[in-house]
Amino acid sequence: MEVSNSNKRQPQNDKQIFILSGQSNMAGRGGVSHQKKWDGVVPPACRSHPSILRLNAHLKWEEAREPLHADIDAKKVCGVGPGMSYANAIRERFGVVGLVPCAVGGTAIREWERGKHLYESMVKRGRAAAVEGGEIRALLWYQGESDTSSLHDAESYKANMQRLIRDVREDLHLPSLPIIQVAIASGDDRYLEKVREAQKGISLPNVVCVDAKGLQLKEDNLHLTTEAQVRLGHILAEAFLHHFAPSESSSAT
Numbered sequence: 564m565e566v567s568n569s570n571k572r573q574p575q576n577d578k579q580i581f582i583l584s585g586q587s588n589m590a591g592r593g594g595v596s597h598q599k600k601w602d603g604v605v606p607p608a609c610r611s612h613p614s615i616l617r618l619n620a621h622l623k624w625e626e627a628r629e630p631l632h633a634d635i636d637a638k639k640v641c642g643v644g645p646g647m648s649y650a651n652a653i654r655e656r657f658g659v660v661g662l663v664p665c666a667v668g669g670t671a672i673r674e675w676e677r678g679k680h681l682y683e684s685m686v687k688r689g690r691a692a693a694v695e696g697g698e699i700r701a702l703l704w705y706q707g708e709s710d711t712s713s714l715h716d717a718e719s720y721k722a723n724m725q726r727l728i729r730d731v732r733e734d735l736h737l738p739s740l741p742i743i744q745v746a747i748a749s750g751d752d753r754y755l756e757k758v759r760e761a762q763k764g765i766s767l768p769n770v771v772c773v774d775a776k777g778l779q780l781k782e783d784n785l786h787l788t789t790e791a792q793v794r795l796g797h798i799l800a801e802a803f804l805h806h807f808a809p810s811e812s813s814s815a816t
Contacts, residue, residue, distance in 0.1 A: 576696030578616065578661035579653075582689050583631070583646045584675075585706030587668030588745075588775070590632040591644025593789035597782070601642040605629050608793045609647035614654050617662045622691045624661065632664045639668045643789045648796025649703070653804065657700075663692045671709040671716060672723045677730040686734045701741040701807060702731065703799055705775070707758045708785065711750030714757075721761035728767055741769045741807045743799055748775035749785045773802050 583589055594602040609629055617627035620634040627650065630641035650660045665685040675682045693699055710716040724744070732740045746762045747755070763772050778791035787795060 578659045578692075578697030579657040580661040580663060580689075580692045580697050580699045581646075581649070582663045582665060582685065582692075582699065582702045583644070584665040584685055584702060585704050585745075586666060586670045586709060587636070587639065587785075588708070588747075588749075588787055588792075589644055589646075589666035589703070589705035590636040590639070590664070590668050591630055591642050591646070591792060592640075592668075592781070592786035593643030593792040595640050595642040595786070599640045601630060601640055604789060605643070606648070606789060606793050608651055608796070609643055610651070611647075612651065612654060614658060615647070615650045615660050615662065617664060618688060618692050622688065627662050631662065632666055635664045636667050643792045645703075645705070645792050645796035645799055648793045649799045649803075650796075652797050652800035656804070656808070659697075661692055661697055663688050665689075666705070669709060670706065672706065672720055672727070673716070675706070675727055676723070677727075677734070682727070682730070686731065689731075689735050699735060699737060699740065701743055701803055703743050703745075705745035705747075705795075707747040707762060708750035711747075711752075711754045711758050714754060717754035717757040717761070720758050721764060724761065725765060725767060728765075728770060739769050741771070741803070742767075743771050743773060743802050743806075745795065745799075746772050746774045746776065748778055748787070749780055769807070771802050771806050773798050 594604050611628040615627045616624045631646045632641045654660050710720050746759050779788045
């Protein structure tokens with residue numbers, strides 16, 4: 564695995580690695596207009612930094628920058644997501660932060676089953692991220708909007724998510740891998756609350772849920788605004804520091 568020249572000065576064997584997965588609100592649509600163009604606005608909290616790396620689609624480390632998922636959720640226009648504000652909020656405590664973007668817009672939980680392309684790609688990328696050293700610290704998961712239109716999908720969500728957690732822990736050989744999932748704030752009103760209840764009701768060890776409800780949505784009433792994505796990144800960072808790195812939580816942003 565190669566690292567771009569600009570990052571060779573970074574100590575690659577002590578990366579603190581975070582997998583970012585789910586659907587469009589994790590991939591990021593902040594600043595993307597209804598004409599499917601990104602406005603290019605990068606808030607200060609999302610700016611690139613030499614100590615924040617991303618694993619690109621070719622499994623090579625490079626300096627991370629928005630849009631973080633541009634070559635992963637490649638069939639859609641990506642904008643600002645929560646990943647960069649999350650990384651900037653924790654980087655001073657953790658040195659080199661390695662982000663592994665895996666999210667793909669418009670995907671339902673059943674498309675993330677073991678054996679299917681999205682799941683296998685996520686596991687492959689997770690393994691590749693740690694092959695030259697570093698530690699996978701957590702999986703950040705924001706998905707579920709595509710499961711709010713069907714009663715069957717909504718009722719199956721909890722069992723499907725619990726299976727995904729068990730499978731990814733087994734396949735990455737990390738039985739206690741922290742999972743921070745986001746309870747969705749948008750979707751089809753028919754079964755939105757049922758999916759949210761499922762997300763908040765998972766009681767597996769080392770699984771934490773933060774809530775996106777109340778964060779500002781764009782005019783499409785589905786995707787978070789750029790400002791909301793910045794805030795979500797900070798919420799995720801606060802959750803990680805509090806639950807999985809408590810000795811360092813006092814300096815959370």
